[in-house]
Amino acid sequence: MNTKAYAGKGLRIDLSAQRVTTEPLTDQMMREYIGGYLLGMKILWDEYRPEYGAFDPRNPLIFCTGPLTGTRTPTANSLTCHTKSPIADTFVSGRAGGHFGPMLKFAGYDYIVITGRAARPVWIWIDDGKVEIRDARTLWGMKTSEADAAIKGIVGSDEVETLTIGPAGEKLVRFATANCNIDRAFGRGGPGAVMGSKNLKGIAVRGSRNIEIADVKRFNAAVKKNFKELEERDAWSWEMQPKVGTAGWMEAINYYSMLPINNYQKTYDDKIAGGIDHNAYLKNFEYRKYACGNCALSCAHYIPTIKKGKYAGFSSGTLEYETAAGLGARCGVGDILAVAQANAICAEYGIDTISCGSTIAWAMECFERGLITKKDTGGIDLTFGNAEAMVRMTELIGEKEGFGVILAEGSSRASSIIGKGSEKYAMVVKSLEMSGTSPRGSKCGALMFAINERGGHHMDPYAPTIEAYGYVIAEAGIPEALNPYEDGKTGDVYKLKNYTKLADILGTCAFAVINLQTLPDTYGEQFSAATGIELKGTDLLKYSEKLTTLMRAFNAREGLTAKDDTLPDRFTKEEVEVRVPAELQKWTNGKTSIMRKIDLQKNLKDYYAAAGYDMQTGLPSYRKFEELGLAKVADELKAKGIKLV
Amino acid sequence: MANEKKQNKGMSRREFVTAAGITAVATGTAGALLTGCATVQQKKEQPGLQVTPTYIVVDQSLCSGCRICEQVCSEFHYGTYNPELTAIIVERDYGGGGDWITTKTCHQCPNPWCMRACPVDAIWRDVRTGAVIIDEKTCIGCEKCVPACPFGMAFMRPDGKKAFKCDMCGGDPQCVANCPMKALSAQPLMWKDIELLGGK
Numbered sequence: 001m002n003t004k005a006y007a008g009k010g011l012r013i014d015l016s017a018q019r020v021t022t023e024p025l026t027d028q029m030m031r032e033y034i035g036g037y038l039l040g041m042k043i044l045w046d047e048y049r050p051e052y053g054a055f056d057p058r059n060p061l062i063f064c065t066g067p068l069t070g071t072r073t074p075t076a077n078s079l080t081c082h083t084k085s086p087i088a089d090t091f092v093s094g095r096a097g098g099h100f101g102p103m104l105k106f107a108g109y110d111y112i113v114i115t116g117r118a119a120r121p122v123w124i125w126i127d128d129g130k131v132e133i134r135d136a137r138t139l140w141g142m143k144t145s146e147a148d149a150a151i152k153g154i155v156g157s158d159e160v161e162t163l164t165i166g167p168a169g170e171k172l173v174r175f176a177t178a179n180c181n182i183d184r185a186f187g188r189g190g191p192g193a194v195m196g197s198k199n200l201k202g203i204a205v206r207g208s209r210n211i212e213i214a215d216v217k218r219f220n221a222a223v224k225k226n227f228k229e230l231e232e233r234d235a236w237s238w239e240m241q242p243k244v245g246t247a248g249w250m251e252a253i254n255y256y257s258m259l260p261i262n263n264y265q266k267t268y269d270d271k272i273a274g275g276i277d278h279n280a281y282l283k284n285f286e287y288r289k290y291a292c293g294n295c296a297l298s299c300a301h302y303i304p305t306i307k308k309g310k311y312a313g314f315s316s317g318t319l320e321y322e323t324a325a326g327l328g329a330r331c332g333v334g335d336i337l338a339v340a341q342a343n344a345i346c347a348e349y350g351i352d353t354i355s356c357g358s359t360i361a362w363a364m365e366c367f368e369r370g371l372i373t374k375k376d377t378g379g380i381d382l383t384f385g386n387a388e389a390m391v392r393m394t395e396l397i398g399e400k401e402g403f404g405v406i407l408a409e410g411s412s413r414a415s416s417i418i419g420k421g422s423e424k425y426a427m428v429v430k431s432l433e434m435s436g437t438s439p440r441g442s443k444c445g446a447l448m449f450a451i452n453e454r455g456g457h458h459m460d461p462y463a464p465t466i467e468a469y470g471y472v473i474a475e476a477g478i479p480e481a482l483n484p485y486e487d488g489k490t491g492d493v494y495k496l497k498n499y500t501k502l503a504d505i506l507g508t509c510a511f512a513v514i515n516l517q518t519l520p521d522t523y524g525e526q527f528s529a530a531t532g533i534e535l536k537g538t539d540l541l542k543y544s545e546k547l548t549t550l551m552r553a554f555n556a557r558e559g560l561t562a563k564d565d566t567l568p569d570r571f572t573k574e575e576v577e578v579r580v581p582a583e584l585q586k587w588t589n590g591k592t593s594i595m596r597k598i599d600l601q602k603n604l605k606d607y608y609a610a611a612g613y614d615m616q617t618g619l620p621s622y623r624k625f626e627e628l629g630l631a632k633v634a635d636e637l638k639a640k641g642i643k644l645v
Numbered sequence: 646m647a648n649e650k651k652q653n654k655g656m657s658r659r660e661f662v663t664a665a666g667i668t669a670v671a672t673g674t675a676g677a678l679l680t681g682c683a684t685v686q687q688k689k690e691q692p693g694l695q696v697t698p699t700y701i702v703v704d705q706s707l708c709s710g711c712r713i714c715e716q717v718c719s720e721f722h723y724g725t726y727n728p729e730l731t732a733i734i735v736e737r738d739y740g741g742g743g744d745w746i747t748t749k750t751c752h753q754c755p756n757p758w759c760m761r762a763c764p765v766d767a768i769w770r771d772v773r774t775g776a777v778i779i780d781e782k783t784c785i786g787c788e789k790c791v792p793a794c795p796f797g798m799a800f801m802r803p804d805g806k807k808a809f810k811c812d813m814c815g816g817d818p819q820c821v822a823n824c825p826m827k828a829l830s831a832q833p834l835m836w837k838d839i840e841l842l843g844g845k
Contacts, residue, residue, distance in 0.1 A: 070726055071716075071726055072713065072716045072717065072720060072726065099712070102726075102728075103728070106726075106727065106728055158736065158737075159728075159736075207728070208727060208728065208729035208803045209727065209803075210723075210725040210726065210727045210730070211725060211726040211727070212725055213720075213724065213725065213726070216720065216724040216725075220720065288746075289709045290709050290710045290737075290746060291709035291710055291711035291826075292711070293711065293712050294711060294712065294713055294716060295711050296711065296713070296825030296826070298709035298711060298826070
């Protein structure tokens with residue numbers, strides 16, 4: 001095998017049979033599926049069947065790295081996770097940073113596929129090609145940090161990377177996370193619950209093998225060029241200007257009227273945002289920065305034990321913008337200490353802060369509207385802005401106790417249990433809770449939720465960048481910023497999507513493309529130099545299209561159609577005030593405030609046209625499938641009775 | 646928990662060298678001599694230091710633990726990426742009962758323990774850069790320098806055949822040049838008797 005940069009091997013673990021096997025990652029697979037999301041989705045497509053369901057032992061749990069993972073490319077530290085989602089109608093396809101991904105490659109594996117269900121709790125120990133399935137009965141019930149420390153104690157080394165679940169994953173909370181290095185998590189869609197259903201507490205890895213590079217000199221030059229490009233734009237320091245990681249964006253997102261205040265009832269609130277933004281952060285916390293592997297951004301933080309105030313006595317990992325928006329803004333809580341404590345609880349129990357905040361916010365709205373009462377909640381006064389109630393509910397979800405049992409099902413299922421019309425307050429797309437960007441301030445932001453193959457998620461792509469924030473990425477085919485308030489003309493979102501998916505395939509962080517704007521050709525050069533497979537930026541963008549198509553095909557096989565590319569009625573029917581920031585007033589004839597609801601159909605039409613999707617199935621044509629090398633996938637869809645144009 | 650962890654010595658060279666320190670583990674295996682990747686330009690008989698020796702100083706408060714220094718070190722010396730093939734070590738423990746990132750570098754000691762422990766005189770001070778270097782042609786892979794270093798900064802390659810340590814990249818330390826947090830810098834050794842004790 002001549003291809004470099006890959007480890008060249010995959011690991012297969014059948015927990016039912018307690019069997020570990022390895023398989024080669026063939027040269028053909030590398031050329032056709034590159035790695036990361038695309039390779040993971042390919043394995044998931046092949047090995048998952050719609051009749052299984054998420055908690056079936058046959059549902060494969062896949063962890064993948066990309067070809068650049070573990071090399072010196074900026075932010076090359078990805079580990080991706082793929083499985084059928086227990087909460088969404090779709091799949092889990094997420095990435096986590098930290099140091100696990102590179103270490104897995106140093107141990108000699110490009111990916112892991114885990115199937116079956118262990119008879120009793122186990123954890124997996126991967127030590128440089130030696131793989132053991134070990135007893136985890138003593139670890140069961142531990143929080144993520146305790147499990148991490150216990151595993152490191154058992155193997156007698158701090159130099160291992162761990163991936164663990166907390167009590168929430170064990171108890172099958174549907175939005176449980178799997179955590180790398182304790183607080184870098186596979187957050188969305190509930191992979192932690194899938195691990196829990198397999199009786200798998202965690203994975204630890206240590207490696208000392210080489211990641212070979214095809215042409216070191218050329219690769220070194222390409223990496224240097226990449227760093228230089230970023231430095232010239234001052235991307236590293238500019239993007240995280242307030243120096244508190246993503247939490248620094250709170251002020252800006254409130255300014256652009258994209259905060260999900262009180263379960264998306266309002267789009268901005270200076271008081272709430274002021275309580276959880278970077279000023280509050282800097283005032284309340286002493287923190288230490290830390291970085292994922294190979295990244296100069298270091299957006300992650302560690303907040304040491306809080307010594308003063310009502311919430312004293314806890315320490316916390318990174319407080320991300322999405323966490324502050326989910327547990328803070330969405331629940332009307334403008335108290336950063338309460339949010340940080342809930343965040344710490346989420347990290348320790350292994351809960352997705354976005355889905356958790358969203359579900360609590362749904363319950364708060366139902367409570368205020370009288371659909372649920374104190375009788376249901378066990379005496380907790382679930383009103384918007386009640387910080388203590390929010391923290392308490394987070395704990396109950398983690399423990400799966402009291403009202404937390406219902407909320408642990410996620411807002412979509414919980415609203416069907418409660419009924420009484422509470423469904424319309426569940427802010428979900430494809431049953432997955434939407435993340436913390438209110439769609440009214442940005443039409444592309446609205447579209448990104450609707451078209452997302454995973455469900456209500458904000459990363460495929462993070463579309464407000466190309467209009468409200470005014471990023472222009474000519475090399476990716478986006479020559480000018482759009483009007484965020486006039487529906488239609490959203491075709492550029494498809495280009496942005498292909499562009500941002502590059503990172504997911506190659507094994508770098510999404511920030512490398514969304515924020516730092518590493519260009520396709522810069523990636524092409526690094527990929528070619530590292531692997532020896534010659535591909536240009538434009539070729540790589542084809543693989544992004546392939547990935548999107550494969551994701552859509554997976555959903556079509558699950559029975560989803562274009563009808564599922566939708567938004568909750570709140571955004572399409574209720575008009576809500578949007579404050580127009582000064583630099584965007586050119587679009588509103590100088591008006592400082594407008595009333596907005598989304599004409600989603602108009603946006604969808606333009607997007608579908610740009611992507612070449614059919615308006616009924618939401619799928620590209622058979623020819624497109626063929627062109628992307630997915631003819632077999634198309635044939636399988638056809639055999640299921642899905643018409644392809 | 647931290648104590649428990651420390652008691653149980655793992656197989657990783659980092660744990661080994663960190664904790665061993667004093668315990669000498671002599672295996673005395675004479676490995677086959679390898680060629681290539683040579684980092685030594687100077688002959689040991691050359692007298693007199695030509696520069697003020699420097700060593701790499703870490704501002705721990707700036708370090709973010711991204712491990713780019715390790716990657717660069719591995720790439721520069723061996724043309725590959727391997728966390729066990731670097732002479733700069735980022736030790737870290739995120740969150741689990743404490744948060745620390747400690748980046749460790751070779752002190753290029755005035756009177757190096759590794760040099761004194763070497764039975765075949767494979768370790769000497771490079772007069773051009775002031776760095777204490779291991780000549781891999783002479784090294785027999787006996788591992789005596791590894792436990793001899795009180796800072797745990799002499800290592801064996803994963804194949805166990807040769808020892809290696811920080812050689813200051815021949816005068817232009819790549820970790821310093823590539824540290825994105827500017828946490829690393831090359832500072833002069835503040836020992837007056839450097840020539841007396843170090844030069845060979």
